[in-house]
Amino acid sequence: MSTMRLHSIEMLYLLWLLPLLLGLFLYSANRRKQLLQHFIHRGLQQKLVFVNPVRRRWKAVLLLAGFGLLVISLARPAWNLEQTTITRTGRDVVFVLDVSRSMLAEDLAPNRLERAKLAIADVIDKLRGDRVGLLVFAGTAAVKCPLTLDYGFFRMMLDNVSTESISRGGTMIGDALRLVLDQMLDAQEKKYKDIVLITDGEDHESFPIEAAKAAAEKGVRLFIIGLGDENEGKRIPVVDASGRRTFMRYEGKEIWSRLDAETLREMALAAPGSRYLNVATGTIDLGEVYMQLIGSAEKKEQEEETIEKYEEKFQVFIGICFLLLCIEALISERRRG
16 A cells, blocks of 8 residues: 545544543443442442443444544545546637727627627636637737636636726737737647637728738638627717716717728638638627637647546545444443343
8 A cells, every 4th residue: 555645634633522532431431330329239230230331331442433433534545646647638729809998889788898708708618728818909919818728817817808908099900910929829830729809890000911811821710709880880988087977089079989890801811711700799609619610620739747646545444434333233231141
């Protein structure tokens, strides 16, 4: 047997109850003896009392031993160390999220940006070995989470994303894609790489179609999610310092934000193997889209991990405990004859 390990060692504190139980048994035995001497003359006890004190002591010992074994089983003892090597496979997936002011438009509830964050969170729930990264953009772009397998950290960074994540206004889709290609994805490998772009498509002359072509040349697939009303559009709400809600204006006129689906379609067409998904003001299960388009695609080996696992043996101690209690129940305290 190899070194024993206790997975719940704190349960051994219950063993401090053993002295207390032993004290109760001793007190009970002494109390019974005093009462017998008080009510029955010593010379008559042998004739009138039909209890075997030796058997009673053995029953107490078995109960105490059973309790001790039960506590040990609760501590989850384990031995027989086994080492298993797990090879993780997956793809590199970068989420590129538009955080410009236009993403506050409420043609999707509660607004475009929050709906996009919920959609990304749905994907994270279904990830199985893919490395994920997060880049946000408006007038400039910033990496919020480099490629990682730590999905908890990714979620934390995603939760903190808002329109305040980028100080400069505007929507520079092309610059965001070029930053992903330059800083986040391996330029030497020509496959196993995907970009999920979520935006309303209102680009400000950052040459997004050319950036899409550059991504395709480097073996990167684009999955473009278009959010927003493509026809009428929606106003962009703003809240002033006093909490009063108004709408964004430019040169005295209210700004209406529309989905620029045409630009996004051209980007997908310019990058072979890419897809444009026109959500507009509808709904989308991005987790299901991931499973169909990304999760089922060819994967690469990400890393190897050696897991050490001890075989739990608490059943042995529970079995012995049960056996001792059965023996205790079969032992009669009555004295023969």
